[in-house]
Amino acid sequence: MRVVSLFSGIGGFELGxxxxxxxxxxxxxxxxxxxxxxxxxxxxxxIRTDIRTIKSLPACEILTAGWPCQDLSQAGRTAGITGDRSGLISEVFRLVGTAKTKPEFILLENVAFALHLQGGAALKFVTANLEKLGYKWAYRILDSQQFGIPQRRRRLFILGSRNLPPESILFRGVFTAKPQTPQYPEQYGFYWTEGNRGLGWSPEAVPPLKGGSALSIPSPPAIWNKNAHSFITPGVSDAERMQGFPADWTDVGVLKKDKKRARWKLIGNAVSVPVVEWIGRSIAEKISTPIHVEQKSRSSKIAVAAFGQPGQQPICLTPDYEGPEAPNVTSLREFELKNANELSLRAAAGFLSRIEKSSLKTHPAFIPDLRAFVS
Known part of the structure; x- marks a missing residue:
């Protein structure tokens, strides 16, 4: 099947x-x-450089777009779907609407916060446009941590289909029991750039890799090893692997040597490869193996998962689980960090000063260990 990828980033959709x-x-x-x-x-x-200059869509079966999230994310300006960047999703619908042959599938990805921003306006805009173009649609939040990488990364995936029920593809595993967190975590990921209101506390995983931070600096999260009493940060190639890319995927051309900050930004904005691969395999398998999804409830409110089609009321679901039919949870203890660095004393001291004044909850041994590390 042929794929056209818009807003490609560093190739997460393509590789998956x-x-x-x-x-x-x-x-x-x-x-x-x-x-x-x-x-x-x-x-x-x-490669084309500007979606606005593409006049027509090449014949393809799948169109993907991880459209810019700067106007949708909590870390961004939250201007909504009409923001300068996130509003570019309209160009996707323009190309599909004028295509001689529309793609069978449209696969979109964005931050989970898009569900709630401005009362779900972004989601309503996307699903309404899919229906106008004759597509059935389904959306669901998927967490990269359930797909074999130790990163807690919840992202909204929207799948449109012209002929097949997209929910039978995207909702595989939706009613699976949520895997339990490790009973005795050894390592915890957190954002050392925060500590006032947020922490990103993640047992046996890192919080979502980001293209920026509260300090407007692309930077890695930190990891506390409770048994070793250590504080480290994953290296750039570790982060690439935490997104499902091969190590050193971004270590090319002008990004070589001293461009780590730029590489962090690109990695933080990327789509997790294993999640896309699972959706792709589900699309391929669905062609010959229909999967029934039980209708749970009808509601006009924004749900964490739903599906619909032109002329019908959407069906909303409230699943607790955000992974595939066979969870593949990898812990930090199982994931070998290959180029980790010790968290700098300056960064640790700054974080300590913030979290000691906050009411954020952590492990009882965390702050004592951090004090000992700084002293």
Missing amino acids: LARAGFDTILMCESDPLARSVLRHRLPDIP
Whole structure:
């Protein structure tokens, strides 16, 4: 199946779908540093630089778009779907609407916060436009931590389909029992750049890798090893692997040597490869193996998962689980960090001063260990 990828980033959609057996025929990415990665890693695929200049959509079966989230995320400006960046999703619908042959599937990804921003306006805008174009749709939050990488990363995935029920693809495993967290965690991820209102506390995982921080600096999270009484940060290649990319995926061209901050930004904004691969394999399997999804409840409120089609009231679900039918949870203790660094004393001291004044909850031994580390 042929894939056209818009807002490609560093190739998460492309790599994930390639592992599922699909071929990308065109990419579009405006960031020159991200394009340098794409050119090195996916050299045979043409790249366009501005979606607004694409006049027509090449014939394809799958269209993907991890459209810009700066106007939707809590860390961004939260301007909503009409913001300068996130509003570019309209260009996706323009291309589909004018296509001679519409793609069978449209796969979109964005931050989970898009569900709630401005009363769910972004989600309503997307699903309404999919229906106008004749697509059935389904959406669900998926957490990368359930797909074999130790990163707690909840993202909203929206799948549109012209002929097949998209919920039978995207909702595989939706009623699976939520896996229990490790009974005795040894390592905990957290954001050392925060500590006043947020922490990102994550047993046996890191919190979501981000392209920025509260200090407006792309930076890694920290990891506290309770048994070793240590505080470290994963290296750039560790972070690439935590997104499902091969190590050093972004270590190319102008990004070599002293461009770690730029690489962190690209990695933090990327789509997790294993999640896309699972969706791709589900699409391929669904073609010959229909999967029934039980209708749970009807509601006009924004739900964490739902599906619908033109002319019908959406069906809303309230699942607790955000992974595949067979959970694949990898803990930090199982994930070998290959180029980790010790958290700097300056960073640790700054974080300590903030969290000691806050009411944030942590492990009882965490702050004593941090005090000993700083002293």
